[in-house]
Amino acid sequence: MSLSENVRRRMQEGSFIRKMFEEGNLLRKKHGADNVFDLSLGNPIIEPPAEFKQALKHLSDNPLAGMHRYMENAGYEETRSAVAKQVSLENNVNCTAGDIVMTVGAGGALNIILKAILNPGDEVIVFAPFFMEYDNYIDNHGGKTVALMTTEDFLPDLSKLEKAIHKKTRAVIINSPNNPTGVVYPEKLVREMGEALARKEKQYNTHIYLISDEVYSNLMYDGLKYVPIFPAYHRSLIATSHSKDLALPGERIGYVAVHPEIENKAELINGLIFCNRILGFVNAPALMQNIVRHLQHVSVSISEYEEKRNFLYNNLTSMGYKLVKPQGAFYMFPRSPIENDVEFVHELQKLNVLTVPGRGFGTPGYFRISYCVNFKTIEGSLFGFRKVAEQFRLS
Ligand SMILES: Cc1ncc(COP(=O)(O)O)c(C=O)c1O
Incomplete structure (x- = not known):
C-alpha cells in the first residue's frame, strides 16, 4: 500500500469537489467548454484590481535589494x-x-x-x-x-x-x-x-x-x-x-x-x-x-458578485428551489429537491450543470452553487436547473 490508511480514506471521502472537476473536464471534452456550466469551484474569475497590477509593475521596475x-x-x-x-x-x-x-x-x-x-x-x-x-x-x-x-x-x-x-x-x-x-x-x-x-x-x-x-x-x-x-x-x-x-x-x-x-x-x-x-x-x-502591504484598503468590486447573486437567487426561487438568500461570499446552498443530494447533483450533471453535493460540506440534502463565474455560465445553467426542477415537480 503506497498511502497511509488515513490519507487513503480522506482522499476517498472528501473528493466531491475534485470529482466534479474531473467529470467537468470530461464533459468539456465531449460537449465543448461553452456548453458546460461549471458552478462547482470557488476559484474567482474576476481579475485582481488595477492597484495590484500597478504595485506589481512598480516593484518589478524598482526592485528592492x-x-x-x-x-x-x-x-x-x-x-x-x-x-x-x-x-x-x-x-x-x-x-x-x-x-x-x-x-x-x-x-x-x-x-x-x-x-x-x-x-x-x-x-x-x-x-x-x-x-x-x-x-x-x-x-x-x-x-x-x-x-x-x-x-x-x-x-x-x-x-x-x-x-x-x-x-x-x-x-x-x-x-x-x-x-x-x-x-x-x-x-x-x-x-x-x-x-x-x-x-x-x-x-x-x-x-x-x-x-x-x-x-x-x-x-x-x-x-x-x-x-x-x-x-x-x-x-x-x-x-x-x-x-x-x-x-x-x-x-x-x-x-x-x-x-x-x-x-x-x-x-x-x-x-x-x-x-x-x-x-x-x-x-x-x-x-x-x-x-x-500597499493594498490593505483595496478589494475587488463586489457589485458584479451582487448582481450575479440577485440574478441566480431570483431565478432559482421562481423555479421553486428553496434557499436562504446569501449575503456574502459567492456561494448558495439550496435544498436538494430529493433527499439524496448526490443523485440530484448527477441529474444536473446530465444537463451539463456542475454543482457540489451538500455532503461535501458535512450537510447532506443540499447542494452548493458557486457563482464566481462568467454571467454567460450562470445564464447557461438556468436551462438545466429548470429542467430538473420540472422533473422533480418543484413549483
Ligand atoms: C472558508 C474558506 N476558508 C479558507 C479557504 C482557503 O483560502 P486560501 O486559498 O487563502 O488558503 C477557503 C478557500 O476557498 C475557504 O472557502
Whole structure:
C-alpha cells in the first residue's frame, strides 16, 4: 500500500469537489467548454484590481535589494505593520506588527494556528455546513472535529454550542461570510458566542480559542458591514487571506492576526511563527508580501458578485428551489429537491450543470452553487436547473 490508511480514506471521502472537476473536464471534452456550466469551484474569475497590477509593475521596475531572500518567519515588518493598521481600524483595537504572522494563504494560517494550540485528541468545534478542509486541517494536527448542525438559517445554535463544550474543547472555528451558504453572522450572535465561550472557559478552567476564518469578509452585499471579532472575545484569532478579496488565490498570501490583548501573547505568537517554519511554509511569499502591504484598503468590486447573486437567487426561487438568500461570499446552498443530494447533483450533471453535493460540506440534502463565474455560465445553467426542477415537480 503506497498511502497511509488515513490519507487513503480522506482522499476517498472528501473528493466531491475534485470529482466534479474531473467529470467537468470530461464533459468539456465531449460537449465543448461553452456548453458546460461549471458552478462547482470557488476559484474567482474576476481579475485582481488595477492597484495590484500597478504595485506589481512598480516593484518589478524598482526592485528592492534582497527581496527574494529568506526573511523573518513572521514576514516583513513593513507588511505586518500595514496589515496591523487595517485590522486595528476594522476591529477598533490597537494591533501592531507583532500581532501579525504572514502566512501561505488562509489554509496556511489555519494550519499554523491548529498546530500551535492542539494537543492530541483536543476537540475543535465547527458549524455544519462547513468548508471541509477544516476537518483535514484539524486532523493534520491530531485534533478531533466536532461538527454542530446550524439552524434553518445556517446560523450557529448557541445552546447546542454550550452543550458541546467540555474539558477537551480547545477551539471553535467560525466562517462569516460563509462557504458554502453565503450567510453572514449578525453582530449580536458573534457577541453572544464570545460570552458563551468566556462562561465555558470559567466553568472548565480551560482556554478556548475562537478562530475566525475571514476570507470572504470584504465580499458582503446589501450594504452589510464587517462584524469585528476581537471586541467579541478575548481569546480570538483571525485567519484570512487575499485569495478572494484581491482575487489572488494562486499567490498564496494570507495572515493570522492575534487579539492584541490575548493572554500569554508572546508565547502564542512565537508558537505560530515556529509552526510557520516547521510546517515547511517557512514564510509567506516574499513578492506578494511586498505587494499586498500597499493594498490593505483595496478589494475587488463586489457589485458584479451582487448582481450575479440577485440574478441566480431570483431565478432559482421562481423555479421553486428553496434557499436562504446569501449575503456574502459567492456561494448558495439550496435544498436538494430529493433527499439524496448526490443523485440530484448527477441529474444536473446530465444537463451539463456542475454543482457540489451538500455532503461535501458535512450537510447532506443540499447542494452548493458557486457563482464566481462568467454571467454567460450562470445564464447557461438556468436551462438545466429548470429542467430538473420540472422533473422533480418543484413549483
Ligand atoms: C472558508 C474558506 N476558508 C479558507 C479557504 C482557503 O483560502 P486560501 O486559498 O487563502 O488558503 C477557503 C478557500 O476557498 C475557504 O472557502
